[in-house]
Every structure is written in structure tokens, then in C-alpha cells.
Amino acid sequence: MGQTIAEKIFASHLRDMPTPGNMVLDLDVVMCHEITTPIAIMDLMDKGMDSVFDASKIKAVIDHVTPAKDSKTATQAKIMRDWAKRHNLKDFFDVGRNGVCHALFPEKGFIRPGYTIIMGDSHTCTHGAFGAFAAGVGTTDLEVGIYKGVCAFRVPKTMKIEVTGTMPNGVSAKDVILFIIKELTVNGATDMIMEFRGEVIDSFNMSSRMTLCNMSVEAGATSGICMPDRITAEYLWPFIKDEYKDIDEAVDNFTKLHSDDDAEYAATHTFDISNLEPQITYDFKPDKVKNIKEMAGDRIDQVYIGSCTNGRIEDIREAASILKGKTIADHVRGILTPATPAIYSQALEEGLIKIFMDCGFCVLNPTCGACLGMSSGVLAEGEVCASTTNRNFNGRMGKGGMVHLMSPLSAAAAAVTGVITDPRDLLP
Amino acid sequence: MKEFGGPTIFIDRDDINTDEIIPAKYLTEISKRALKEHLLEDLHLDNFDPLSETMQQAKVVVTRSNFGCGSSREHAVWAFEVNDINVVIGSSFARIFRQNMFNCGILAMELSEQDIESLFELQGDVSITVNMEKEELTAIANKNKIRCNFSLNTFDKKLVQSGGWLNYADKNY
Numbered sequence: 001m002g003q004t005i006a007e008k009i010f011a012s013h014l015r016d017m018p019t020p021g022n023m024v025l026d027l028d029v030v031m032c033h034e035i036t037t038p039i040a041i042m043d044l045m046d047k048g049m050d051s052v053f054d055a056s057k058i059k060a061v062i063d064h065v066t067p068a069k070d071s072k073t074a075t076q077a078k079i080m081r082d083w084a085k086r087h088n089l090k091d092f093f094d095v096g097r098n099g100v101c102h103a104l105f106p107e108k109g110f111i112r113p114g115y116t117i118i119m120g121d122s123h124t125c126t127h128g129a130f131g132a133f134a135a136g137v138g139t140t141d142l143e144v145g146i147y148k149g150v151c152a153f154r155v156p157k158t159m160k161i162e163v164t165g166t167m168p169n170g171v172s173a174k175d176v177i178l179f180i181i182k183e184l185t186v187n188g189a190t191d192m193i194m195e196f197r198g199e200v201i202d203s204f205n206m207s208s209r210m211t212l213c214n215m216s217v218e219a220g221a222t223s224g225i226c227m228p229d230r231i232t233a234e235y236l237w238p239f240i241k242d243e244y245k246d247i248d249e250a251v252d253n254f255t256k257l258h259s260d261d262d263a264e265y266a267a268t269h270t271f272d273i274s275n276l277e278p279q280i281t282y283d284f285k286p287d288k289v290k291n292i293k294e295m296a297g298d299r300i301d302q303v304y305i306g307s308c309t310n311g312r313i314e315d316i317r318e319a320a321s322i323l324k325g326k327t328i329a330d331h332v333r334g335i336l337t338p339a340t341p342a343i344y345s346q347a348l349e350e351g352l353i354k355i356f357m358d359c360g361f362c363v364l365n366p367t368c369g370a371c372l373g374m375s376s377g378v379l380a381e382g383e384v385c386a387s388t389t390n391r392n393f394n395g396r397m398g399k400g401g402m403v404h405l406m407s408p409l410s411a412a413a414a415a416v417t418g419v420i421t422d423p424r425d426l427l428p
Numbered sequence: 429m430k431e432f433g434g435p436t437i438f439i440d441r442d443d444i445n446t447d448e449i450i451p452a453k454y455l456t457e458i459s460k461r462a463l464k465e466h467l468l469e470d471l472h473l474d475n476f477d478p479l480s481e482t483m484q485q486a487k488v489v490v491t492r493s494n495f496g497c498g499s500s501r502e503h504a505v506w507a508f509e510v511n512d513i514n515v516v517i518g519s520s521f522a523r524i525f526r527q528n529m530f531n532c533g534i535l536a537m538e539l540s541e542q543d544i545e546s547l548f549e550l551q552g553d554v555s556i557t558v559n560m561e562k563e564e565l566t567a568i569a570n571k572n573k574i575r576c577n578f579s580l581n582t583f584d585k586k587l588v589q590s591g592g593w594l595n596y597a598d599k600n601y
């Protein structure tokens with residue numbers, strides 16, 4: 001019987017199997033941010049357990065509210081900062097060097113095919129894009145991860161998601177994943193791994209694969225995962241070039257991780273996306289999705305382009321292609337948050353930031369910001385936001401606010417017209 | 429081992445997310461106690477008042493499917509814990525929320541939709557007791573009494589017996 005990629009990773013990291021359905025895995029990376037980690041740190045201190053299993057495997061960032069907006073967030077940041085110093089964490093990212101965790105850590109080369117990764121953040125599944133097993137956990141799991149370097153899971157089954165056809169113009173990875181979530185529903189993949197396969201995924205760059213895996217948790221999945229291939233190896237090359245004689249060797253090595261042809265899946269779904277249209281969420285659940293055309297003309301108040309889903313350079317380029325030479329609607333507040341300093345800097349170099357500013361956008365420093373309604377663009381009661389983020393829960397970006405999730409192209413189109421717009425109408 | 433059970437409240441909706449259990453604006457708190465007053469304050473549901481007296485006395489929550497979806501915040505579990513709610517019963521849970529409950533040594537119990545339905549049909553004040561040994565749950569309302577069985581994953585049971593995952597891991601790894 002063959003194995004899936006996830007099963008291969010589990011087998012190589014298995015520390016314990018307390019029951020046949022539960023496994024305890026050794027961890028390669030434990031990632032930390034300032035919202036869920038401080039309580040873990042303080043609890044460990046309280047219990048006299050303030051140590052870390054391996055300082056080189058812990059990656060920490062202050063990203064959710066940064067720079068601090070008030071005394072409480074300043075305290076959270078300080079707890080992280082002091083802790084990082086106390087334990088000599090080399091990979092700790094503070095103001096000026098910090099960015100949204102799920103964009104920053106891949107960019108630093110911390111994520112490798114075959115790794116096991118946890119973080120106290122539900123969108124940790126993003127890193128499955130590299131062929132790693134990456135799962136979001138709570139603070140207690142994080143605490144044990146920091147202290148012992150292990151994490152327990154119910155052994156997840158794998159669901160195969162085959163994406164076939166050719167990507168239509170004006171449609172992006174965000175539209176594909178919104179459509180898949182609509183089909184699976186918000187708990188359709190609970191306790192499962194969504195393995196993304198097929199010619200469309202093979203053609204996706206790492207940015208698109210990250211967008212796809214990022215939202216797998218919105219279908220309830222433990223994680224998303226893609227097969228690591230030449231595209232993965234090329235992205236990682238600056239970090240792995242000393243380990244392999246050439247890219248081919250790295251690709252060969254990655255291929256060993258791929259799911260076997262006779263691997264067993266709990267379910268298989270095939271989606272032909274050749275006729276897919278740009279998608280949008282309505283209502284307060286990420287599986288409430290329809291074709292954007294159906295909502296065209298609905299007024300919006302704010303546009304938010306950023307987050308771990310769509311705050312990367314590719315996303316900014318896409319949005320800029322629509323914004324170039326235009327002005328955003330009078331009543332619209334446009335907000336761009338490049339996800340990391342490197343992305344910001346690249347966008348500056350390419351002249352993209354100027355395009356955003358010239359058309360009336362406000363450009364913020366890298367942070368999660370308004371994505372979770374804590375800072376930098378919170379909505380007022382009754383306001384509507386066209387957003388490239390990943391959650392449209394009631395109150396997510398501010399009490400009484402409505403969030404419509406969409407692609408960067410669609411968000412840019414909405415900024416220009418001031419209403420929900422099919423981006424294909426504005427494509428250059 | 430801890431005793432589980434007591435006065436029960438009902439949350440009649442699927443897909444209650446952790447933003448509804450504890451809004452993001454309280455994530456800047458660095459003590460669990462600070463969450464006490466804010467449990468479920470953003471949940472808008474007919475006939476549900478997070479400040480009601482029944483809510484103040486509750487030790488058990490009964491709800492529907494996919495409870496605790498969304499953000500991984502363990503604050504959602506702590507918000508229940510600091511309000512002395514140690515049992516959440518539903519037809520299914522989001523993975524991270526369920527794990528967080530057991531990691532804290534408290535119960536996320538899955539029952540069949542049928543059993544959940546019969547709990548919802550009980551009238552008046554309801555009190556639920558949990559017998560961990562017999563894996564049996566008893567719900568008592570005015571004149572009615574319902575009994576149903578549950579089965580806990582052996583590992584989850586061990587976590588509850590150990591008082592949570594940190595204790596268990598500290599001892600075993």
C-alpha cells in the first residue's frame with residue numbers, strides 16, 4: 001500500500017503513538033507571534049519551565065498589531081522581545097524587520113519540504129504549499145511545542161483535490177480556493193489534509209500555492225499540502241544551494257516525498273476550473289461564495305489589500321495592473337499592507353507603491369492590521385469592505401462590519417468603481 | 429479527576445466561530461481572568477443573552493455542529509474555563525477548538541445529531557451530569573430525564589486525567 005505525502009512526513013517524525021488514532025510528532029519548526037505566545041511564555045515561567053527545546057527551531061515575530069497601538073499590545077510585544085532575548089532566539093523579527101508570519105517565514109527560507117511545523121495561528125496551513133505538514137494549534141500545544149518540541153494530533157486522513165483545466169483570464173488562486181470551499185463547505189475537510197493536485201496546481205507559483213493552502217482551514221482542514229517540485233526548489237534555491245549540487249538533485253530529492261500512485265485517500269474531488277469566474281463571499285461564512293457578477297453594483301466603503309492570503313508581491317502587481325493611471329472612487333478608503341518588508345521594498349522598486357499612492361490608496365507598514373479587526377483600518381458599524389483576506393466572520397474586521405472576500409484583482413476593481421465589480425471589465 | 433457537569437445552556441446554531449466566543453479585541457489580554465466578562469458577547473442569536481442569570485450559573489454548553497471554527501485562539505476555551513464551564517457538547521467540533529479543550533483538561537464531547545436534538549427538546553432548566561467512567565451522560569429537566577452514552581478517544585481521556593497536555597507531555601516526553 002502506497003503512502004500519501006502527509007503519511008510519509010508523519011512516519012519520519014513519529015515520536016509516539018499513544019493510541020492507534022493518535023500520534024505525537026517531532027517538530028522541525030515552532031513559529032510564534034505576539035497574540036498567542038505571551039500567555040504560553042507566562043505559563044511556562046509560572047511553572048518553572050521557562051526553557052525552549054531548540055532555540056534554532058523557534059521562529060518568532062511580532063506581526064498582528066505592530067508597531068504597538070496601545071499599552072496592552074506594547075506589553076505583549078515586550079513579553080515576546082524579552083523572551084527572545086532570554087533564550088537567544090536568532091530568528092526573532094521586531095519592528096522594521098517584521099511582517100505577516102505566513103509571508104515572512106517562507107521568504108526567510110524557514111519552510112522546507114517534509115518539515116513538521118506548528119504555530120498558534122489557524123492559517124499555519126499556508127506552509128503546506130512547500131510540501132510540509134503545517135498545522136495551526138492553540139496556546140497549550142504551542143507551549144508544549146516550545147518546551148518539548150513535540151505535538152499530538154489525531155491522525156488526519158487525506159482528501160485529494162484535483163484541479164484541472166486552464167486558468168481563465170482575470171481568475172486567480174483566490175477564486176479557485178473560494179470556489180473549492182463553497183463546494184466542500186466550512187467543515188467539509190475537518191480532520192483532513194487537503195492535498196492539492198493536478199495540472200493547475202503544478203503550474204501555480206509559490207505565491208498562488210500559498211494562497212490556496214492558506215484557506216484550507218476555512219474548509220475545516222488540518223492543513224493543505226502541495227507536491228514540492230521544481231517551482232518549490234527554485235523558490236528555495238538561495239537557502240538550499242549548499243545542500244545539493246544542482247536544482248535537479250533537489251527536485252529529485254523532493255520527488256521522493258510525493259504521494260505514491262497507490263496511496264489511499266478518504267475522498268477525491270476533481271474541479272475543472274476552465275469556466276470559473278471571479279468569486280466573492282457574501283454573508284458571514286467563507287463557504288458563502290458566488291460569482292462576483294451576481295453582486296456587481298453593491299456599494300463598498302473600504303478596500304483592503306494585504307494579509308497572509310494575498311499580501312505578496314504577485315498580489316500587489318495584479319492589483320496595480322488595474323489601478324495604474326486611475327483614481328479610486330471618492331467615497332472609498334483604499335488600504336494596502338504589503339505583507340513583509342521585502343515585499344514592500346520590492347513594490348517600491350517596481351514603482352507599484354507609487355501607483356497605489358497616486359490613485360488614492362493609503363500604504364501601511366507590514367502587519368496583520370485590519371485583517372483581524374485589531375488596528376489599521378477597522379470598520380464602523382454597517383460598513384462594507386472588499387478584502388483580500390481570508391475570513392468574513394461577523395465582526396471580523398470590526399463590529400457590525402461586512403467583509404467580502406475576493407482576489408486582489410477584484411478588490412482593486414472595487415476600489416476604482418466604488419462598488420463590487422467584475423475585474424474582467426477593467427483589465428488592461 | 430475533575431467532576432464534570434451542572435446547569436446547562438443551549439446555543440442553537442451551527443458553525444459558532446471563536447470570534448463569536450471571544451472577540452479579537454480581547455486578544456491583547458495577558459491574563460485568562462480578564463476574558464471572564466466577555467464570553468460570547470458578540471454572539472447575536474434570538475433568545476440568547478450572554479449576561480443572563482442562567483448563563484452566569486452554567487457549567488455545560490450544548491450546541492450544534494462545527495463548534496469553535498475559525499481562529500485558533502485558545503482564549504475561546506479559557507473564556508469558558510474562567511466562567512466555570514468545563515463541558516461543551518456538540519455534534520461536531522472544529523479540530524483546533526476540540527484539541528484546545530482537551531489540552532486544558534476539559535471536555536469537548538461529540539454526540540449524535542439525534543442525541544443533540546433530544547437535549548435541545550428538553551424544557552425548562554436543564555442540568556447535565558457526566559459520568560466519565562461509564563461514559564454516560566444524564567440530562568435532567570423539570571420532569572424529564574435523558575440518558576445517553578458517549579465515547580471519548582482514549583488519548584483525550586488521558587489528557588483529561590492528566591489535567592491537560594502540558595502535564596502529560598512533561599511526564600512522557
Ligand code: SF4
Pocket residue numbers: 064100101102121123307308309367368371372389390
Ligand atoms: S493576516 Fe490575518 S489571517 Fe493572516 S495571520 Fe494575520 S490576522 Fe491571521
